[in-house]
Amino acid sequence: MSSTIESLVNKEYQYGFVTEVDTDTIPPGLTEETVRLISKKKEEPAWLLEWRLKAFRRWQTMTEPRWPNVTYEPIDYQAHTYYSAPKSVTPLQSLDEVDPELLKTYEKLGISLTEQKRLAGVAVDAIFDSVSVGTTMKSELAKAGVIFCSFGEAVREHPELVQKYLGSVVPYSDNFFAALNSAVFSDGSFVYVPKGVTCPLELSTYFRINAANTGQFERTLIVADEGASVSYLEGCTAPKRDEHQLHAAVVEIVALDRSSVKYSTVQNWYAGDSEGKGGIYNFVTKRGKAFTDAKISWTQVETGSAITWKYPSVILQGDNSVGEFYSVAVVNGKQQADTGTKMIHIGRNTRSTIISKGISAGQGQNSYRGQVKVLPKAEGARNYTQCDSMLIGNRCGAHTFPYIEVANNSATLEHEASTSKIGEDQIFYCKARGLNTEHAISLIVAGFCKEVFKELPMEFALEAQQLLGISLEGSVG
Amino acid sequence: MLKITNLHASVGEKEILKGISLTVNAGEIHAIMGPNGSGKSTLAQVIAGHPGYEVTSGSIEYDGQDLLELEAEERAQAGVFLAFQYPIEIPGVTNAYFLRAAYNEIRKAHSEPELDPIEFLDVMEEKLKVVEMDASMMQRSVNAGFSGGEKKRNEILQMAVLAPKLAVLDETDSGLDIDALRIVAEGVNKLKRPDNATIVVTHYQRLLNYIIPDHVHVLAGGRIIKSGGKELAHELEAKGYDWLLEPVTA
Numbered sequence: 001m002s003s004t005i006e007s008l009v010n011k012e013y014q015y016g017f018v019t020e021v022d023t024d025t026i027p028p029g030l031t032e033e034t035v036r037l038i039s040k041k042k043e044e045p046a047w048l049l050e051w052r053l054k055a056f057r058r059w060q061t062m063t064e065p066r067w068p069n070v071t072y073e074p075i076d077y078q079a080h081t082y083y084s085a086p087k088s089v090t091p092l093q094s095l096d097e098v099d100p101e102l103l104k105t106y107e108k109l110g111i112s113l114t115e116q117k118r119l120a121g122v123a124v125d126a127i128f129d130s131v132s133v134g135t136t137m138k139s140e141l142a143k144a145g146v147i148f149c150s151f152g153e154a155v156r157e158h159p160e161l162v163q164k165y166l167g168s169v170v171p172y173s174d175n176f177f178a179a180l181n182s183a184v185f186s187d188g189s190f191v192y193v194p195k196g197v198t199c200p201l202e203l204s205t206y207f208r209i210n211a212a213n214t215g216q217f218e219r220t221l222i223v224a225d226e227g228a229s230v231s232y233l234e235g236c237t238a239p240k241r242d243e244h245q246l247h248a249a250v251v252e253i254v255a256l257d258r259s260s261v262k263y264s265t266v267q268n269w270y271a272g273d274s275e276g277k278g279g280i281y282n283f284v285t286k287r288g289k290a291f292t293d294a295k296i297s298w299t300q301v302e303t304g305s306a307i308t309w310k311y312p313s314v315i316l317q318g319d320n321s322v323g324e325f326y327s328v329a330v331v332n333g334k335q336q337a338d339t340g341t342k343m344i345h346i347g348r349n350t351r352s353t354i355i356s357k358g359i360s361a362g363q364g365q366n367s368y369r370g371q372v373k374v375l376p377k378a379e380g381a382r383n384y385t386q387c388d389s390m391l392i393g394n395r396c397g398a399h400t401f402p403y404i405e406v407a408n409n410s411a412t413l414e415h416e417a418s419t420s421k422i423g424e425d426q427i428f429y430c431k432a433r434g435l436n437t438e439h440a441i442s443l444i445v446a447g448f449c450k451e452v453f454k455e456l457p458m459e460f461a462l463e464a465q466q467l468l469g470i471s472l473e474g475s476v477g
Numbered sequence: 478m479l480k481i482t483n484l485h486a487s488v489g490e491k492e493i494l495k496g497i498s499l500t501v502n503a504g505e506i507h508a509i510m511g512p513n514g515s516g517k518s519t520l521a522q523v524i525a526g527h528p529g530y531e532v533t534s535g536s537i538e539y540d541g542q543d544l545l546e547l548e549a550e551e552r553a554q555a556g557v558f559l560a561f562q563y564p565i566e567i568p569g570v571t572n573a574y575f576l577r578a579a580y581n582e583i584r585k586a587h588s589e590p591e592l593d594p595i596e597f598l599d600v601m602e603e604k605l606k607v608v609e610m611d612a613s614m615m616q617r618s619v620n621a622g623f624s625g626g627e628k629k630r631n632e633i634l635q636m637a638v639l640a641p642k643l644a645v646l647d648e649t650d651s652g653l654d655i656d657a658l659r660i661v662a663e664g665v666n667k668l669k670r671p672d673n674a675t676i677v678v679t680h681y682q683r684l685l686n687y688i689i690p691d692h693v694h695v696l697a698g699g700r701i702i703k704s705g706g707k708e709l710a711h712e713l714e715a716k717g718y719d720w721l722l723e724p725v726t727a
Contacts, residue, residue: 420568424528429565432525433575433635434553434582443578447569447618 025084030077032056035183038083042152042186045159055172055182062176068338069367069399070307072244072281080215080246082184125150125189125205137201144200146230147192151219154190161192165223169252169289169315177248177283177309181217185250188218193228193259202457204233207249215246222252224259224294231262231457244272244306246281253288253296257318260295261288264456265312269304274362276334279306286310292318292347299455302329302339311369313342316350316378323352326452331364331396340370340401345378345411354385355451360396367399374411381411389419390448392441420448478503478674479524479544479643484535486523493519495699496535501643504671508685508710509678511696512718517678518562520696521647524676525559526552539643553579554586558641560632562648567619572631573601575619576638583639604637608664626657633664640668645676650684662687682714697722 026037035056039049064075125148141148147158154162172182189205207218224230234251247269255261263286272279282305288296298312314323325341343352358366366389374381389398400417422444430440446453479501486494493516501507511517523530524537526549537544544552567575573594580600581591592600605612608630620628629649636644646665650658665675665688677688685693685707693709694701695718703709703721713721 426565426567428527428549429561429567431549432553432559432561433579433639434550434586435578436548436550436582439578439582443570443575444567447567450569 023084025081028079028081030080030082030184034082038184038186041083041085042155044155047163048155051167051172052183055179056184058173059176059179059183062179064176065309068309068369069365069401070309070336070338072307072336075244075246075281077180082215082217083186085186125203141199141201144197145194146197146199147190148203149190151185151188151190151221154221158190158192161223162190162221165221165252165254167252169254169287170250170285175285178250178285181219181248181250181285184215185217185219188220188249190220191222191230191232193224193230195225196227197225198228199230202231202233204235206235215248217247218249220249220251221254222261222263223254224256224261226256227258228256229260232264233457234263234265235268244279244281245270247283247305249284249286251284251286251312255288255290255294255296255321257292257294259291260297262297262299262457263288263312265298265300265302266456267300267302267304267308271304271333271335272306274333276306279335280304281306282308282310284308284310286312287315287342288313288323289315289317290321290323293320294318295322295324297322297324297326297455298341299324299326299452300328300339301452301456302327302337305337306335308335308337308339310339311341313344314352315344315346316352316381317346318350319347320349320351321347322350324455325352325354325356325370326455327356328359328449328452329357329366329368330359330361331366332361333364334362335364337365338367338369340368342371342373343383345372345374345381345383348377348379348381350378350381352381352383354383354387356385356387357449357452358387358389358398359392359445359448360389360398361392363395365397365399367401369401369403371403371405372413373404374406374408374413376407378408379410381408383411383413385413385415386451387415387417388448389417390445391419391421478540479676480536480538481524482536482538484520484523484537485533486519486530487533488519488530492533493530493699494523497696497699497701499694499701501674501676503642503674505691506669506675506677506688508688508690508693508707509676509696510680510682510693510710510713512722513680515696516699517680517696518647521559521562521645521676521678524552524643524645525549525557550582551586553639554583556642558636558639558644560629560636560644560646560649562651564620564623564628564632566621566623568621570619571616572619573597573615576601576615576635579635580638600638604634607637607667608634609660610634625652626654629653629657629661630664633661633668637664637668640673642673643676644668644673645678647678648680649677650679650681658684659687682710685710695721 035052039052170178172179191203193199222232253261253263269280269282290296296314300312302308312325316323323343329337329339331337340356341354354370356368358368360366368387370385372383372385387400391398398419402415404413406413422441426444427437427440430443481497481499484494484497485492497520509517519530523532532545577594577597584591601615610630620631623631649661653661662684677684677690690707693705693707695703
């Protein structure tokens with residue numbers, strides 16, 4: 001029976017194709033020269049090069065974190081390529097100039113960049129390897145005063161905003177991978193929503209790694225000014241390759257007073273084959289800072305990558321600020337995930353909610369790692385944590401590492417955890433009612449993930465549904 | 478409708494059913510009684526197609542088909558229903574969704590159009606009355622946090638909705654108080670039709686005060702050791718099982 005279950009959850013990765021395009025790729029290796037070369041290719045101002053160099057020098061003094069509950073062969077950072085761009089991309093005036101091969105790539109991924117087929121109500125920034133291919137719906141957004149563009153463009157067009165907020169939430173010295181990203185990041189997305197504006201569209205970035213042996217180091221910066229509100233979606237895929245590829249991204253969110261930012265991810269990087277060959281190393285730093293009365297909500301559905309190391313966090317800086325983390329992490333085959341969140345309560349009456357659902361199948365290892373920290377001045381802080389694990393089969397593992405530090409007696413913290421197993425009994429019960437095994441598993445998993453899926457925006461809820469091969473109908477009813 | 482011939486079934490190395498033969502016709506209610514460990518629940522599970530049991534010899538013919546050739550879900554789609562002794566919980570999946578999924582699978586199997594949630598509401602409303610259940614139960618997760626009585630009633634509700642040809646009730650009376658027992662039994666009686674049949678598996682006679690069987694079989698040691706009419710149940714209630722068992726062990 002368990003082998004049936006495993007074969008059903010082992011669906012073929014359908015985004016594993018490679019796009020043939022001419023690229024401008026720099027030689028492998030990482031030195032100060034590499035950093036200068038990337039900055040030069042991006043025609044960056046001196047302050048940014050300086051910032052990169054400081055990050056690089058800091059990175060050289062740091063060591064890779066060893067505390068995550070994952071194992072992998074040492075990474076040879078000199079063997080990776082740190083910049084690769086499709087030749088046709090530089091510099092584009094409109095999407096009509098985009099290489100048709102690239103447009104086709106995004107069509108195949110279900111992301112249409114062309115004017116007529118666009119998803120209504122969603123603006124997309126498409127990142128291919130190291131650069132942004134194009135951003136849609138710009139004029140509509142401009143009417144509302146919303147800036148949504150590639151990071152490179154933001155540096156050129158809005159340097160004062162970038163300089164003010166870059167590194168303000170995740171400093172370049174934060175951790176090994178954040179320092180590496182700060183030194184070599186090539187592109188990413190930038191969002192600025194002005195005071196009091198509710199962004200009229202869902203914003204979406206679609207990340208695609210194509211080139212071999214190339215790392216993707218994108219940087220996303222989202223700033224919601226006072227009273228603003230925005231919902232942002234991120235999707236990721238990569239071709240099937242035998243070598244591991246490195247993805248070390250940084251996402252920073254600044255939510256100023258009374259603003260609200262919702263950030264959703266459906267991560268479906270190539271996970272490697274069933275023997276653990278190939279797949280993406282997804283080492284990502286995501287953090288937001290919420291000022292007075294502001295709210296930051298992270299929702300993630302993590303199904304891909306050979307290794308996931310990721311803790312979308314919220315610094316609850318201002319009084320009454322709110323942080324949320326809703327996560328579904330699925331490991332299968334030989335995938336490993338060490339993921340969770342940090343909620344740092346600094347302001348008074350700050351509130352945080354953590355709902356984590358880990359699903360382990362095959363020989364996958366899934367770890368939840370979460371920190372809730374209440375600082376001395378966080379009078380009346382509240383946290384609710386719920387952390388559930390589901391096991392499918394006998395060879396996988398689920399682990400939970402909660403860290404709680406409380407320095408204020410008025411704080412209220414709740415932590416609930418459970419581990420369950422999809423049993424033959426549950427499946428037989430469904431079968432005895434006429435549902436086949438596949439339908440039964442979908443149903444059971446959908447029920448398990450219900451609380452997280454209901455947080456996803458509609459478009460992504462559908463993608464998540466397809467990803468897990470499950471019907472969402474039951475979980476939203 | 479159902480013809481079981483010389484059925485042997487095992488779990489691992491252990492043989493539990495040692496040659497069961499039983500014929501059930503449309504319109505009949507059969508009671509299968511017997512002491513604990515006699516193989517009653519195994520028989521129910523084997524009919525429903527539980528993968529944990531291996532049928533080593535014998536046959537089950539259902540509606541002219543070889544039942545043992547069918548997967549559990551195909552049996553359900555063909556009209557076989559098992560009311561579980563211990564109904565399983567499925568957290569996060571509403572009762573309404575689960576029931577509609579099951580209902581539609583059976584409709585699909587009969588090439589009938591599936592019902593959307595609104596259309597299904599009408600079906601539900603009528604069936605809820607059969608088991609005296611409140612509509613709010615439909616929005617709760619399948620069996621999760623249900624009391625023992627609620628779980629059993631929920632099984633009968635599923636039976637009412639899915640309208641099986643052959644219903645097997647596995648110890649549906651166990652753990653029920655007298656009111657719940659009455660509701661469950663009345664539900665079963667209301668669902669009785671000339672073209673369907675019911676097998677009631679029970680340890681105690683009391684359920685048979687409400688559901689009157691046409692035939693009573695005593696199962697012990699994996700075999701049917703005695704069959705009779707409804708009066709056999711009363712005799713068992715008065716005398717216990719021992720008087721039947723002695724000749725077997727002697």
